[in-house]
Amino acid sequence: MNEKRRAIWVFGDYRNYFQNRVTLQLISRARELALPIGAQVSVIVFGHNVDEIVGNYTAHGADRIYLTDHPRLAEYSMETYSFLMERLARQEKPEIILIGATSFGREFAPHVAKRLGTGLTAGCIGLDIDENGLLVQRVPSFGGNLIAETVIPERRPQMATVRPGVFQELEPDPKRVAEIITVPMPEHMPPDRIRLISSELREAKVRRLEQAKIVICGGRGMGSKKKFAKLYELAELLGGEVCATRPSVYLNWAGHETLVGQAGKQIRPNILLSFGISGAIQHTASIKNAHFIIAVNKNPNAPMMKMADVAIVADASQICNALILELQRRIATKQSHPSDLSGNSAV
Amino acid sequence: MLRLVVCIKQVPQVSELPWDPDTGRLQRELAEGMMNPACRFALETAFSIREKVGAKIAAITMGPPSAEEVLREAIALGADKGILLCDEKMAGADTYTTSSTLAKAIQSKIPRFDLILCGSSTSDGETAQVGPQLAEELDIPGVAYVDDIEITGNKARVRRVADQFLETMEMELPGLVTINARSYIPRYVSMTGFQAAFAEDITTYDAAALGLSPEWIGSKGAPTKVLRVYSPRMDKKNIVLTGTTKKIIGSLFSLFDDRIGGIIGKDLKTDKKAK
Ligand SMILES: Cc1cc2nc3c(=O)[nH]c(=O)nc-3n(C[C@H](O)[C@H](O)[C@H](O)COP(=O)(O)OP(=O)(O)OC[C@H]3O[C@@H](n4cnc5c(N)ncnc54)[C@H](O)[C@@H]3O)c2cc1C
Ligand SMILES: Nc1ncnc2c1ncn2[C@@H]1O[C@H](COP(=O)(O)O)[C@@H](O)[C@H]1O
Numbered sequence: 001m002n003e004k005r006r007a008i009w010v011f012g013d014y015r016n017y018f019q020n021r022v023t024l025q026l027i028s029r030a031r032e033l034a035l036p037i038g039a040q041v042s043v044i045v046f047g048h049n050v051d052e053i054v055g056n057y058t059a060h061g062a063d064r065i066y067l068t069d070h071p072r073l074a075e076y077s078m079e080t081y082s083f084l085m086e087r088l089a090r091q092e093k094p095e096i097i098l099i100g101a102t103s104f105g106r107e108f109a110p111h112v113a114k115r116l117g118t119g120l121t122a123g124c125i126g127l128d129i130d131e132n133g134l135l136v137q138r139v140p141s142f143g144g145n146l147i148a149e150t151v152i153p154e155r156r157p158q159m160a161t162v163r164p165g166v167f168q169e170l171e172p173d174p175k176r177v178a179e180i181i182t183v184p185m186p187e188h189m190p191p192d193r194i195r196l197i198s199s200e201l202r203e204a205k206v207r208r209l210e211q212a213k214i215v216i217c218g219g220r221g222m223g224s225k226k227k228f229a230k231l232y233e234l235a236e237l238l239g240g241e242v243c244a245t246r247p248s249v250y251l252n253w254a255g256h257e258t259l260v261g262q263a264g265k266q267i268r269p270n271i272l273l274s275f276g277i278s279g280a281i282q283h284t285a286s287i288k289n290a291h292f293i294i295a296v297n298k299n300p301n302a303p304m305m306k307m308a309d310v311a312i313v314a315d316a317s318q319i320c321n322a323l324i325l326e327l328q329r330r331i332a333t334k335q336s337h338p339s340d341l342s343g344n345s346a347v
Numbered sequence: 348m349l350r351l352v353v354c355i356k357q358v359p360q361v362s363e364l365p366w367d368p369d370t371g372r373l374q375r376e377l378a379e380g381m382m383n384p385a386c387r388f389a390l391e392t393a394f395s396i397r398e399k400v401g402a403k404i405a406a407i408t409m410g411p412p413s414a415e416e417v418l419r420e421a422i423a424l425g426a427d428k429g430i431l432l433c434d435e436k437m438a439g440a441d442t443y444t445t446s447s448t449l450a451k452a453i454q455s456k457i458p459r460f461d462l463i464l465c466g467s468s469t470s471d472g473e474t475a476q477v478g479p480q481l482a483e484e485l486d487i488p489g490v491a492y493v494d495d496i497e498i499t500g501n502k503a504r505v506r507r508v509a510d511q512f513l514e515t516m517e518m519e520l521p522g523l524v525t526i527n528a529r530s531y532i533p534r535y536v537s538m539t540g541f542q543a544a545f546a547e548d549i550t551t552y553d554a555a556a557l558g559l560s561p562e563w564i565g566s567k568g569a570p571t572k573v574l575r576v577y578s579p580r581m582d583k584k585n586i587v588l589t590g591t592t593k594k595i596i597g598s599l600f601s602l603f604d605d606r607i608g609g610i611i612g613k614d615l616k617t618d619k620k621a622k
Contacts, residue, residue, distance in 0.1 A: 015510060015512070016510055016511055016512075018510070018511075019510055078489075078490075079488065082483075102510050103492060103508075103509035103510045104509060104510055106475050106476075106491075107475075107479055107491040107492070107509075109476075110442065110474075110475075110476035110477075110478075110479040110480045110483070111479050111480070111482075111483050111489075113443070113476075113480070114443065114446065114479070114480040114483035114484060115483060117570075118443075118570050119441060119443060119569070119570030119571035120442070120443075120476060120571070121571060122442075122472075122473065122474035122475060122476055123473065123474075136574065140473075141471060141472055141473055146576055146577070147576070147577055148573050148574075148575070148576045149573070149574040149575050149576075149577075150571050150572060150573050150574060151571075151572055151574055152570050152571055152572070153572055154570070155570040193487075193488035193518065193519045193522070194488045194490060194516050194517070194518045194519075195516060195517045195518075196514065196515075196516055197504075197515040197516060197517055198513075198514070198515045199512045199513070199514045199515075200512065200513050201511055201512055202508070202511050202512070202513055213610065214610060214611055238611050239611055239612070240611075270610045271607065271610045271611075292606065292610070294599075300587065300589075305587075306585065308585065309584060309585065309586065310586050310587075310588060310599065310602075310603070311585060311586070311587045311588070312587075312588045312589075312595055312599070313587065313588070313589045314588075314589070314592060314595055315592075318592050319592060319595065319596075322592045322593070322595075322596050323596065326596050326600065327615075330600075330604075330615045330616075331613055331615075
């Protein structure tokens with residue numbers, strides 16, 4: 001059914017909004033990984049009446065979509081989905097299968113890997129292709145205190161589940177086309193030994209801080225409630241959220257819902273600005289998934305400064321104020337020259 | 348009388364991990380062992396099933412000789428017997444070989460089990476893969492991340508939350524569940540439990556006793572190979588900026604205006620002519 005071209009597969013996990021975002025992020029990363037090994041990117045979709053999903057994956061960069069559309073697939077089923085995935089993978093022999101580390105994906109992937117007799121790395125935070133064309137998988141362990149790099153040298157496919165938010169989805173392009181391969185439901189399916197009795201979608205809780213891409217965090221080193229309040233002004237300019245350490249919450253500079261750390265929330269922003277924070281383990285355990293950290297502290301030896309990408313040795317409040325002024329200036333300059341706004345150069 | 352098997356793993360006590368202050372590396376060999384929290388809850392779940400419908404409970408672990416401690420703990424808490432799978436050749440297993448080894452031992456030593464209970468994940472590897480792979484290896488149905496289970500006849504009714512869906516499922520037995528860690532009221536070890544922990548049998552099997560070829564177990568049989576392990580702290584560039592506020596802000600933007608601008612979605616490059 002296909003020409004002999006290597007393929008990277010992404011499992012189309014779409015049951016709720018967040019699951020679908022991971023799928024889109026994986027399609028984007030799969031495209032980059034496909035370049036050095038000359039592969040194409042296929043998305044596997046099981047479901048019923050899923051044309052919209054197929055269109056969505058096409059626009060987001062899939063080269064090819066394998067689609068099984070059947071009423072029996074309307075609800076996610078571990079046993080049926082694993083059976084279909086194994087069957088298709090044995091037939092098409094993909095090099096790599098990537099699956100979002102959603103609850104479903106983290107359960108589904110081990111079933112599939114075992115059936116295919118291959119390796120699987122759980123909850124990756126990084127994927128690369130090495131000089132031998134192998135998929136290098138980066139995965140945290142011990143609560144993120146260690147990172148291991150693994151490969152699956154011999155068995156195929158190489159499989160990984162990947163955490164949400166690690167990669168950036170592509171801008172959808174409605175003009176893109178993908179080859180759609182319809183895979184019929186097999187005549188004989190093993191009986192399902194697990195019966196779904198009920199499934200109800202619960203209201204998603206608002207998780208602003210946990211999902212924020214830009215976070216400004218203030219510690220005791222901000223000095224006073226008044227100075228701490230300036231962080232909100234900075235957050236406004238950056239389009240981010242403010243959070244706090246335990247002392248800041250105890251001092252009533254910030255509300256309890258903003259507490260980040262062992263006793264509070266976990267965050268994984270793309271950028272974290274940390275002001276006047278020492279970097280105790282109870283705090284840092286919850287921020288180490290931040291991609292880029294700028295820390296301000298008077299003490300260059302504070303642990304927070306050691307884990308920062310940029311460590312600024314200075315008064316926290318002064319830097320906060322200076323940043324506000326500088327950002328206002330730069331953004332204002334731009335707004336008086338609207339033509340410049342087009343060139344958002346992300347590195 | 349139901350036959351329950353609880354899979355237990357000994358893990359390092361993460362809150363008290365010994366770190367090498369110079370390299371930031373974990374000194375794994377110095378870490379104290381404890382029962383993985385989710386396994387502890389799998390065991391509690393087995394006890395509550397026994398209280399309702401009656402059961403025999405076997406605890407099984409694959410690990411170094413020290414892993415016997417978690418079996419003793421399981422027996423002290425109320426498990427009926429312990430099985431230790433221990434062999435140098437089993438070391439360095441990934442989830443694939445761990446589940447194969449556990450499956451082989453269960454098939455040959457407890458072939459007529461009704462339900463296997465695992466923890467949903469471990470605090471060291473955090474893979475959450477061993478349970479589902481064990482079910483697959485034994486060709487029995489499996490449900491992961493279970494909060495609640497009730498057995499009636501040869502069926503188990505389970506409840507869990509997955510991806511914001513509150514699901515109720517009915518699974519045929521024999522089957523496997525993985526149980527979430529959550530808070531529970533710790534059980535006191537009774538005096539009889541304490542005595543049982545030392546009196547009851549713990550049977551140890553090595554690879555040969557299970558008929559496992561060294562090619563298929565441990566790191567040798569593992570499809571996944573670890574290239575390296577490092578502490579993420581050492582991976583950072585850690586650029587230090589000092590001096591006057593003006594100088595710092597200047598360097599920050601000249602180095603990172605693209606990066607910060609990219610993240611916040613605003614172009615921060617100064618337009619010199621506009622000044
Ligand atoms: C069981 C337990 C749970 C905990 N849970 C949490 C939790 O969830 N979240 C949490 O945050 N903490 C938690 N803690 C507390 C944690 O251990 C630390 O005490 C806390 O994170 C420290 O907060 P901080 O960095 O704001 O304050 P400090 O440790 O007091 O640090 C202030 C820092 O600011 C610097 N500084 C001072 N003045 C200035 C200035 N003018 N300009 C720049 N820098 C300056 C200092 O050099 C210092 O590094 C917990 C503790 C325990 C025991
Ligand atoms: N070496 C082992 N011995 C016994 N059970 C294990 C072992 N490793 C993992 N398990 C079981 O599998 C569960 C999930 O582990 P993991 O996949 O490593 O996160 C654990 O909670 C245990 O119930």
